[in-house]
Amino acid sequence: MPMVRAGHALTPAPDPPVLEVRGLTKRYGRRVVLRDLSITLERGQVLGLLGPNGAGKTTAICALLGLVRPDAGEIRVLGIDARRAAHQALRHVGALVESPTFYPYLSGWENLAILARLRSVPERQIAQALHLVGLPQAAHQRVGTYSLGMRQRLAIAAAILHEPALLVLDEPTNGLDPQGIVEVRELVRDLAAGGQTILLCSHVLAEVQQTCSHVLILARGETVATGALADLLTGNRTFRLRTPDWARLQAALQQLPWVQVLEENGELMRLLIPPDRHEAFSRLLVEHAIPVLELCREETTLEQFFLAMTEAEGTPSSETARRRPIWSRLRR
Structure with missing residues (x-):
């Protein structure tokens, strides 16, 4: 950790945020799909990235993972510039995007062992990852026999196998039955309690309200609300x-x-x-x-707040959202 001088004593400099995004913008031709996105995530925080279809969530995630090149803005992971040193920054990121795919005829352990060799991860971390996601008893069972909830847990184990500082989960409960949703929800909570920083993208607002400490709502590529979930839902x-x-x-x-x-x-x-x-x-x-x-x-639910901020009938611009008092949008 770098040291800074305070008077005559040396004190540790504060750790950089796990994720810091400033002014992230992406255009396709004349269409701006993401405008001036800013995010700051500290250790142990869980941010729910929300928005209607076409709001820019996928573009934002792809930009964070180096899959899309933004037109402007900064992305830093643990202080590392992810645009200039993508390989170095992404070593600290794990991700689950869309549906996970594994070799069904291999066990959970064998699937993770392949990934471990590709990432030069010690074998001991396979057991640790399986333990964290609650799959140690099914470690040597063929993945083809896993339930959907178990496969999602295995996918998260694969994402945290190299002990990333930031975990990105895109629709982790998509297609799961109620039991599978509960399993993934509890897993996210447990990981956060252990200090894992998580960026979670989901349409299931009830799950986001139960798992996330912070939310950021996008609409038409712009941020219309962001902050600690408790503050957003109780401040008005x-x-x-x-x-x-x-x-x-x-x-x-x-x-x-x-x-x-x-x-x-x-x-x-x-x-x-x-x-x-x-x-x-x-x-x-x-x-x-x-x-x-x-x-x-x-009490205002996240669903009520989300609908008020995005407006089911055509999302208002962020300027319109700022002009209209929040209480007038929550009188539904």
């Missing part, structure tokens, strides 16, 4: 408030210009309250002795 929560003293509540709300009334229906009111004002709102209810029959936050 609405509240349900039910009170029999409607008049007193309305009078009290006149003192709070930062509270927005989204809906009024009998004793029920839906309110938008900034995250840093929740305590102040609670104090106001107590100070004005407003009787409360119900007060709860309404």
Whole structure:
């Protein structure tokens, strides 16, 4: 690790991000399929790369894996410039793209042994990879007898065989039955808990919500939302408030210009309250002795957030998305 001088003492310089992308752009003729994509991924984070069909997800993944040459931008893996030193950078990347293919008449161990020899990976890492994906008992069983979930696990074992810093998974649960989906979901969680950094591309939003720490949503090649999943889904929560003293509540709300009334229906009111004002709102209810029959936050699901950001009927530009307040897009 490089050292930097702080006063008279030498202190370790911070480790570079596992993945750093800045201004990544790709054009095909006049059509821009990816515009100014930026990503920063630290160790142990799981980023869900989301977007409708044609949003630019595949182009982004192919650019990261050196399969497509971008027109502009930077890609760095552990600080290594992946555009200038692709071979060196990609040594730290493992990937599962589309459906995995193995020799069905060979065992899981034998399939991985072939890959290990090609990558000059020590044989001990085969056992380690199989253990991490939960396949040690089926290691010497022919792959032709594996279930789809087991094959996906073996494909992930192949991707992490050389102990990459970054793991790229493109639709890892595609075509799996519910049991297989659960298996892969738990595997992704376990890998992340062990410090593995993962970029996961999927259309199954419920799975992304259960496995990813961060998300990035693309639409028409542009980033329309990015950040920690918890922040995106809780930063604009609405509240349900039910009170029999409607008049007193309305009078009290006149003192709070930062509270927005989204809906009024009998004793029920839906309110938008900034995250840093929740305590102040609670104090106001107590100070004005407003009787409360119900007060709860309404959770936003990733599916609701995704649809609001991408708009099923024609995705708005990122500029339009910035102009429209998020709460107005979540009132569905």
